[in-house]
Amino acid sequence: MSGGTSRERILGRVRRALADVPREERPEDHPVVRDYLRVHGERSPAETLDLLAGNLADYRALVHRVDAAGLPALLARLLAERGAHRVLAPAGLPRGWLRDARVDVLSDTPALTARELDVVDSVVTGCALAIAETGTLVLDAGPGQGRRALTLVPDHHLCVVRTADQVVDSVPQALERLAPVAARPLTWVSGPSATSDIELDRVEGVHGPRTLEVLLVAGDPRPV
Template structure:
């Protein structure tokens, strides 16, 4: 018997006769997606105020984990992005395929595309990367990238030391269940909550290890 069949046989023998278990899902689930699950409380509001509160919460949670946050009207994204890149003195900026052109002014930096694919060493030699995202989660201060348009391969947001991410208000959801419901497992996902960090020294959190040491988020309303 090969190892596969042996392990499966041992599993079957081990649980033979054991009762099955129903999964109680009484926690706050994804809003409007699943019946029988209590929807997440957005503070009682359902109108435009609810969105505002969600954005405030998202910004607060991002800042908690040392991300730099701007909340701006859609028309101002390009100027806020330009200022941010200027402050960082970015000279070589990675721009993934499909990034909305309206987000980038012509700046005092070179943009670098990923077609043909940049080598790891090339990427390591850039100063920063700008992306959009697939979903963002207010409650945990998380942005999720799914390698879609305006996001690129996973390495693009890993090797440059600076990551600027533009989140559109419509991409923002309340909690983790809402995000899981919107995301497709077939795509490679990167969930990002603040800059790279470690708690390995005396369990104190320190920002900045191998991933980008600075995360800046522009929330476009």
């Protein structure tokens, strides 16, 4: 089937479906009712954080809890345990976060090639939000997060989450706080990259980092 023929068939179905719609009618004339549950159950902030940590762990992410003052030391220890020497820090990442780490800190200015990113040992980023009910991190290319390739090519990703203001219960709550997709690209991460073959053998690191470590930070680590 040619591309042109497929296109005409699809457009033809759309025209037939819209045949009885008045030309002056607009989508906003019929608001979509969004009366679904926004949150599944009631939780305290501490319970929400526990749920997030549990779901992250279920996806085989490594979860660490720390206060703002202890963040640099924890990052230094995790990088040392990993044997990391070349560590990528996106623009806007507080430099104090890596002050205790004995590593070469790389920037993405000018933009690193995919080949250059592939030999980076680790990347440290922040995030836009974390969703407790799904164990999902959302990155939107904001300060301290960098472009999408920075968290998809390196094999080890350390992601810092501020528990005071970056954790939400549900996907609807997250969508209300995120910028429209047209404004920023959104990357939704639920655990390290993984896939399964026909025999259901799990393989990690196929199209993203093989190891994801999430640092849940109490307090505000940005002035560190």
